[in-house]
Amino acid sequence: MNSIEIEHLTKDYGNGKGVFDVSLAIKQGEVYGYLGPNGAGKSTTMRHLMGFSKPQSGTVNILGLECLSNQKEIQGRLGYLPGEIAFQEDMTGIAYLKLIAKMRHMKDFSYGEKLIDFFELDPSGGIKRMSKGMKQKIGIVAAFMHDPQILLLDEPTSGLDPLMQNRFVELIEKEKKRGKTILLSSHIFEEVEKTCDRIGMIRKGKLVKEFTVDELRHSQLKTYKIEFAVSSDMEKMKEVYPDAVFKEDRRQMIVSINDGQINALIRQLAKCDVHFLKEEKHTLEEYFMQFYGGNQNV
Structure with missing residues (x-):
């Protein structure tokens, strides 16, 4: 559903x-x-x-x-937290939350009190004098408190x-x-x-x-960082993986392959003296930046 x-x-x-x-x-x-x-x-x-x-x-x-x-x-x-929260800044935080609770016809404010404690929020001060972080906490409590x-x-x-x-x-x-x-x-x-x-x-x-x-x-494309004990092994790998990134001063290779190519990589590395092999995790941020390509007009 x-x-x-x-x-x-x-x-x-x-x-x-x-x-x-x-x-x-x-x-x-x-x-x-x-x-x-x-x-x-x-x-x-x-x-x-x-x-x-x-x-x-x-x-x-x-x-x-x-x-x-x-x-x-x-x-x-529904609970809604807008990107820009419009507060009545002449109110205290607790007065604002109680006003929202009243508008929603809430009979029980106990979950709101739990959220106030959870976020270590002191809502007794005036909203006008609150930091951006404090105001954001007020907004989160307001969005969640009616469950x-x-x-x-x-x-x-x-x-x-x-x-x-x-x-x-x-x-x-x-x-x-x-x-x-x-x-x-x-x-x-x-x-x-x-x-x-x-x-x-x-x-x-x-x-x-x-x-x-x-x-x-579990993206099929995996990226591995490999460091070799001797430069000659890295030179050999250049012939097998010409599209990989090589860092000469560190004797390192960074190669991206799909799942079906992992065994072939292991066979090649078995012929070398390897200091370490590490899989580089692909993050959402990397995916996002690759997808948008740094273009500001997006």
Whole structure:
């Protein structure tokens, strides 16, 4: 069963901005990472899911309900953390959270209190005087405290220190075990790799690639770094692997091969005196940079 379904969503703001014919489906209990450069269309997609924007064409549904016409019903079962949080800065943090709880008709604030403790947050101070990290914690608590079925999180750890980023990952893992459906947009690749089941890449408003995190981890292409005891062995390997990268001063070779070529590599290395052999893990960040090629106009 799909909790979120987007079919052929288009919203054109002009000058290439917006989203164009985006289709994706997120299953119940799945954590979906939504990646792309600034301005690629991630926040626009989330605003449509929140019912804040009307599609020019296509459909956007959550739990089988059309998002714009069923906005109030959906939002009662939804937690949303926008990329830019609009606070009433004349309030204290706790007053803001209690106001949101009242608007949601929450009768029990105990989960909110647990989250406040979990993120080591003191919400008693004025929001205006809070740091970016403190404000972000307030936003996270507000998104999660009513225990929603579905969470839309736009750059959720922006401004958090590494310790609190790890706490956030822990929270996502707990919510995932409880069967929550989560759409997470983030620029922190390690965070996405740790928490997400599937990843979609959006470029210039178009969804251009979808893959599972397991596919990334078990990619057929493997990269190995090898250091030789003597330079003559490295010279021999140049003849066998002319496309590999060689670091002469360190007597090292870096070679990328597919699974079917591993045995051949081992046979060649058996003829050499090898100091070490190490597999270099392909990260999501490397995949992202290769995919977008460093082009700023993405």
